[in-house]
Amino acid sequence: MLSCGEVTKVYSTERGDIEAVKAIDLAVPKGQFAAIVGRSGSGKSSLLAMIGGLSRPTSGTVRVEETDIWALSDRGLADFRNRRIGFVFQFASLLPTLRVIDNVALPALLRGARDNRRAYDEAAELLARFGLSQHVDAYPTEISAGEQRRAVIARALINAPSVLLADEPTSDLDEETEREIMEQFRAMNRERAMTLIMVTHNLRLAEQTDRVVHIADGRLAA
């Protein structure tokens, strides 16, 4: 179970405080594939960042299973993000100066628990699963946007997280690639009982998930 208890996020700007997320309560059962939909600026990405341990809520709690993630220490939270959460961002989030396989193996290497050979073997397996075997030694700029996105998903899975968070994962991709990625999400959700939360403004994509959560003006909409 993943739950948010009255999470609020206020951004302080020169023009005053902006309340992006307003006391949202949300519970996502383990293994559910949920979509958070809303217009740009509705607060959906801010909510996802708080759930993923990327942005501290101004108030409220986020629990992943039994862990109150914002009660963790800096080191503990970094470790939690590394082991338990997989991220797929809306931008091209591969490090351009590392090879594709280095990018995919990076979270495992940061974890430091496995030897290098095992981390790279697992990265190679994931890349093969996503049809990127021929690109293991390529640099991100040498592969297409769709292939980059698949590599990012492979990276998100390398530490076998219990939660996968995706922020507009298909925003700049063609329909064919978008369909492939959604199929992969559904397969992961089904095969690994992984909790998936996807932020999107695309209702057609959201309808392919188990549950759609609407957010407007920082609040859950009916």
Added chain:
Amino acid sequence: MVTGAIDMPGSHIRFLLGTLALQNLGRRKARTLLLLAAVAVCTGAVFTGAVLMRSIETSMAVGFTRLGADMMIIPAGTLTNITAALLTAEPTDLTLDTSMLPRLERLKGVRKAAPQLIFRTDASGYGRGRELIDLIAFDPDRDITVQPWLDQHLDRPLRPGDVIMGGRREEPLGSEVLLFGRPLTVYGKLGKTAVGTHERGLFITFATLDELRDTIRQICGSKAPLEPDKLSGVLLELAPGSTTQQVRFAALANFSGIKIVAGESMLTSIRQGLAALLNGVLGLMVIMFVSTALMVSVLFSAIITERRRELGLLKAIGAGRGQIIGVLLIEAALATALGGLIGCVLGVLLMRIYEHSLVYYLDRMGIPFVWLNTTTTGLIALACIVLASLIGVAGALYPAWRTSRQEPYDLIRSEG
């Protein structure tokens, strides 16, 4: 698989983060070149300055000491005919006591006190018949006017049983000279000084004199200078900032039975002025390094601003604060060390130009310029590169630390 990856947990991530740092330098070539150029200029200036400063110090030690002592203390009543540089005491039967030496060295304004004992005789057996010689005993550890004039010497340290010949003597190095029936090895030969006593003198250490003393007294009788613990004079080098007047008054207030001869005051002023100038150069170097650290800090603030998304991403996938700081500091250290290396190479080229211009003219004018040896120059270059690298790390530390404290989402959503 990664070729050559070291198969230990944690080892490859350090390699990858190092690679990340190195490759980031290549991504922004103009910015990296600017950073390298700035560090190279600073390090090159400091390296060149340090080598030249040390070379000038060495040259001063040789060249300026060759101009003689600043002052000389001799027994009261000694007749002096000092028209040239103060290089040796004057031959006299009057003596000073060696017990005054430690007190003299402690006198305010005195940097070095070099004792000498001079004994004029025609009974040494040196040369043809009864040739008159000045046998001058000196202390090699305190000496300021004999060894700086060594133009040639054997390839070993000076030791008891050796004699150094004045500039007008002809004996070859390593040959034996019989003095009072005792063979002494010609260790070295001095340059010509135009100071008669110095040019014709035979210089031995006090230890050699002690070995010869009984023989000399048997041949020459118990003349006063040959008594143990006696000196003919003490040559003084003044500390920077002190004047001959100050030391003269201090010496006269503390010792009786002495006479003080001052050297050319202009030379003393030049020597002291140069010492002050070198200290100023040192201060300038410190300022240059501090300004480089500030510049690196500003540049790295800009570099980090450009890479906020990438750093945020690293944090999002589990990089700790230490790893974020580490990757930025490695980048700073690599860039500044490389800049330092380039600076040292440029410094060497600059010194080659200097060698072919100013040093060449100085040599032609008879002013010696003594370059540091290769090992010391190499060590200074290494120290400059390490220092440049440390300055880079110091400069990047604050921006890196500040970035490591930021939340991943704040870093990710800001545009690079």
